[in-house]
Amino acid sequence: MAKLDLSQKLAILSDAARYDASCASSGTTRRDSRDGKGLGSTEGSGICHAYAPDGRCISLLKILMTNFCIYDCAYCINRVSSNVQRARFSVDEVVQLTIEFYRRNYIEGLFLSSGIIQSPDTTMSDMLRIAKRLREVENFRGYIHLKTIPDAAPELIEQAGLYADRLSINVELPTDNSVKAYAPEKNPATIRKAMDDVKTRKAIAAEKSYTGKRGKRFVPAGQSTQMIVGADGSTDATILGQSTRLYGDYKLKRVYYSAFSPIPDATVKLPLIKPPLVREHRLYQADWLLRFYGFGVEEITAARPDGNLDLDVDPKLAWALQNRALFPMDVNKASKDMLLRVPGFGTRTVGRILSTRRHRSLRYEDLLRMGASLKKARAFITARDWTPGALTDSAKLRAKFAPPPEQLSFF
Amino acid sequence: MYTVPLPRIGTDIAWRDAAKRLISAGVSPDDVLWDFGAEMGELFATATPLPPPTRRIKAPQSFVQMADTVIWHKDPQRFGRLYALLWRLRHEQGLMQDRADPQLAKLRQMEKGVHRCKHKMKAFVRFRDLRQGGDRRSFAAWFEPTHHTVEPTAPFFARRFADMDWMIATPDVTAQFVDGNLSFHPGQPKPDLPEDAAEALWGTYFCNIFNPARLKVQAMTSQMPKKYWKNLPEAAHIRSLIEGAEAKVQEMRDNAPTLPPVRAERITKRLRGDED
Incomplete structure (x- = not known):
């Protein structure tokens, strides 16, 4: 050689x-x-x-x-x-x-x-x-x-x-x-x-x-670790449960999820699947909800009976769609913990809402101006001049965010 | 009416000094014309000198920090907008916490743009080795920032690359770091920098760290917009990587599993020895 x-x-x-x-x-x-x-x-x-x-x-x-x-x-x-x-x-x-x-x-x-x-x-x-x-x-x-x-x-x-x-x-x-x-x-x-x-x-x-x-x-x-996703049969509930233990027991800074991806000269033991990139993405979103948004593993994985995350919509939206009785939430009154549960609101937006509502009663336009993303949130909140009406409980709400079914074949 | 000439280099200090004087003299925003780079020249020059600084001006720390960033935005209205907010801050306590105020929201948006531009400059400047010999090595880069970000970002490079000399040339302002001293000079056209063999190695790395099975072009371009590509040596490979990705993955799929090399069995046996 x-x-x-x-x-x-x-x-x-x-x-x-x-x-x-x-x-x-x-x-x-x-x-x-x-x-x-x-x-x-x-x-x-x-x-x-x-x-x-x-x-x-x-x-x-x-x-x-x-x-x-x-x-x-x-x-x-x-x-x-x-x-x-x-x-x-x-x-x-x-x-x-x-x-x-x-x-x-x-x-x-x-x-x-x-x-x-x-x-x-x-x-x-x-x-x-x-x-x-x-x-x-x-x-x-x-x-x-x-x-x-x-x-x-x-x-x-x-x-x-x-x-x-x-x-x-x-x-x-x-x-x-x-x-x-x-x-x-x-x-x-x-x-x-x-x-x-x-x-x-x-x-x-x-x-x-x-x-x-x-x-x-x-x-x-600090220290971090990585888990390969999609090579074995583990469900998302199993994976997130493991992450929670790792964060807790070893004070890890990060758990990385790596969608199993075809490798050159692969073994017969593992099929060369298309890497489950959407699943990997949803796991990262769920991981964030666990660490920074006060969610528990059971709450996030309860939406589906098979213990996997919904691939079509993000885990926070999936949770909100399952718990519509808690919504709409009044952005002028809701607690920080509850605001963090509004689909589309990030920690930064919530911080801005809390600081701004000391000065004024928030309108829809105010939220836009402070950079809040309302595409998803609008169905789940009320503001001084905004109410979602029947939207929150609409049977079609999920379909508004989920991709049309034919796109699914891509994965 | 006051016309305030602001130099292209050292704009931040000049603006802050003028704003302090004008505010303490109670000059309304409507009576101030900000002249960046002194481009208006004689035409609008007024004989009125700026009022002297008479008293200490109090402004919230959050305003000072925001102004230090917004000052470098390319929008010609930035100086007037900042001064108008400072004017309101005299009487509106807590204004800085009101994220829904339209004027403040606009300034925060500009601040974000400058932050992003500074961040991208830290990321995307690419030095070339000038191979000049001597005690300190010397490097140079050509960069085209969106805003006037060379001055506020150069100290970052000085902290990081203190044991070498370097220059970052831009059409706006050029930063030079020689023997530990940072200086700023007028912008310039793109200089002819010598070829650097390290760029080929960097390209090799860029091509091989890419995983063709996970093509996500939009995720790349949203973080590394095309406007930066012309000054990034690795960007020359992007097109062929994208075009060849699918074929590479197909090849992995089509290749039948190979027999393990002979040594594999021997090594595995030795490793699992006590169990078998």
Whole structure:
């Protein structure tokens, strides 16, 4: 086999990384390089430097250190039984790519993942060498996200947390049984243990010692995980239940949902379906409702008997259509909690309604002016000069928002 | 009638200084003409000097922050609109919290436009290596912002790229950062920047991180509008990626599953050794 050049390796190892959904670069400590001795900054909000035609943000250089892998996970392009072309970056190559891309303002930093080579400890140590070089030799102050290898020794994961802004460990599939079936070398208990270790270590770092000093920063942007959707038979209720546990038990910053997508050289074990993108989208919407809108899993998944979300309308609208007796809601009187349940109203709109109604009794036009989206909301609210009349209880209300049935064949 | 000339560089400071003087002298918005870039020149110039700053002006912090952003909008009416709101704020307490006030709503909308433009500038400026040698590396970029966002956004680049020299040239204002000092100069036509080999690698990355099975063109263009494409090296690949996507997915589907490589069985056996 001819030796691969840098460009060929980059092609193989970014192709291998594209199934990881996360590209976040936000929420870490504020840093800059004004002292002239380093490179890079992080200022709270992330920056998407480009968008690919799949609509996904490109914020980080997302690559695998190597796509050689000894594991045999059915859904994964890099599994040992796949004939995909293999490549491996040297430490120097990853460092140079990151720095040179960063200097040209292409990226916010590096998201480094890897196939498992030789052993989990060897793989994790090699990834650490890259992070350490970036931080200590190149004085890189941009964002680093490391995918941790769950079976690696805890002290390696601990070191990773000192260099990285974010650590992630993928739970991969929504249930332990699915992991056993499709990722036989992975152990769900080990994955949870690793997430728990990161949580504990982060809590310790946040505490002040008796001298009042804080320990070294440990993964300031927290940890995240990813679940593949549509590869196994799990329902949305199962998936969201799992997310709720993950957010609660391990204080995760984000759970990412990744619609199972055809991969080159796929295994016979999994059908090459069209990726369930709408389902993925609805799961993200539901995830938001759980975290920021005060909804419970049961409320969101109660609309349909099969435990799946309605694909035709968003989960908040689906809930409102099921609970029409609570509507219409008076925007001049309703509580914050109830306003958050109005379809079409986001947290920002609700904040604006609350601050503005101290000054005036809100009319329909006022709502428009403050940027509220009324396309859905109008059927569920009253304002000083607006009442939806029979619209709220109209049998045709759902049909107004759901796409016509023939479009469904597309999926 | 006062005509206030506002310079193209340092507009924010000049506007704030003038607004303070005019407000403290009780000059009504109807009696002020704002002359951005001093384009009206002699024609409207008045001999009336601005009134001296007589007393401290109190304005809500939220107004000051909003004005610091809206000032960079391209709408010629921005100065007058801001001053008119400041005028009302003298007597209307709590006006800043009233999101339904039409004048404030308009200014908030302009603020949002500038924020977005600043954000896109942070995202879409693409530097090229000038390969000039010397202690510090130097880079340059050509960018075409929608609003006058070079000045308020340049400090971001100074915080981020402090160990190198750089220039961001635009038709509006050019920012230069040399040996740790940031300076602004008049805009210029597009300079000839040397080719940079890193752009090809970046293009390779852009093409391979794209998943052809999830084509969502509109999601891309809503975040990365076409008007920016001409200055983004990676955008040259977009068309062929979209056109080739379906064929790539079909190819994955048509390819029959292959036999695992020989090493796979050996490795898997070793890994699962104790169970089998």
